Amino acid sequence: MKCWELQGPGGIDALALVDKPVPQPGRGEVLVRLTAASINYRDLLTVRGGYGSRQKFPLVPLSDGAGIVEAAGEGVAAFTAGDRVTGSFFESWTGGEPSETKMRAALGGAVDGALTEYRIFPAHALVKTPAHLSDIEAACLPCAGVTAWSAVMKLGGIRPGQTVLTQGTGGVSIFALQIAKMAGARVISTSSSEEKIERLRALGADVTLNYKTTPDWGKKAREITGQGVDLVVEVGGVGTLNESIRATKIGGTIAFIGVLAGAPASELRLPLMVMQQQRLQGVTVGSVDDLQAFAHALAQHQARPVVDRVFAFADAREAFHYMSSGAHFGKVAIAIGE
Known part of the structure; x- marks a missing residue:
């Protein structure tokens, strides 16, 4: 072989x-x-x-x-x-x-x-x-699918009517968008490409933000929702964490997954996270049972x-x-x- x-x-x-x-x-x-x-x-x-x-x-x-x-x-x-x-x-x-x-x-x-x-x-x-x-x-x-499943469903506990923010258009982020929509959630998605933003909308993103033209996208997401999002699927790492903290509501969750964005541009807003009692949840893929649950969900919704x-x-x-x-x-x- x-x-x-x-x-x-x-x-x-x-x-x-x-x-x-x-x-x-x-x-x-x-x-x-x-x-x-x-x-x-x-x-x-x-x-x-x-x-x-x-x-x-x-x-x-x-x-x-x-x-x-x-x-x-x-x-x-x-x-x-x-x-x-x-x-x-x-x-x-x-x-x-x-x-x-x-x-x-x-x-x-x-x-x-x-x-x-x-x-x-x-x-x-x-x-x-x-x-x-x-x-x-x-x-x-x-990997990407089960990570998104764990972030949104298993650890994020997203329910119908809640709001999820996804970052970019990589595997985890696209899966997270699809899973959140299957769960009945509202989704805010970010990208730096207007072409990719159109594709995010076609997949069901309710709100899209260009993080190049709107660098304070976390603040904008909070304004759009009125209170902040229930869950951020954080794939950028510390480089985007400040805006994720700004986007997340009091008592909300940041599912911390990736390291794509490099170092933060300024000091991390950790005091704001503390004051808002937000949860920073590390996510590393999941188990065989989680893969099976995700496979069942895809089959039920005929999602690809x-x-x-x-x-x-x-x-x-x-x-x-x-x-x-x-x-x-x-x-x-x-x-x-x-």
């Missing part, structure tokens, strides 16, 4: 296409012929060498993959050859509260990921792909991920470069095999 490996420091140029034997499943394991994968910003950081000390070399990158069961090992009853399946980001976090042990085995980081033609998965780390989704679409769910562009397996380096450009709207995916 062929797979891509990050063979050492050096970024995208250190990715190499190599040959390996097809592995065989042991007890409780499933051999999956992967047909699709997707790239997250986390994967780009990993390839660049900026995602923590657990990274190993050589490393098969990408956390998100979907495909078809090739063979099931002894003791596996839930899956048979031919089943379409999607792998979970954390192989050991099946459900319940997070822990160091549960979050240790993250695909494409601590363990080899999905940019390969075949991979062994523990049976408990797989869910059946919703019938209405293609494998390309299913491969977009495990927004896929910006699909690259061939041989063009994986180009896919990473495209992700790095920031030009995408939604997810960047890779088709594996024929």
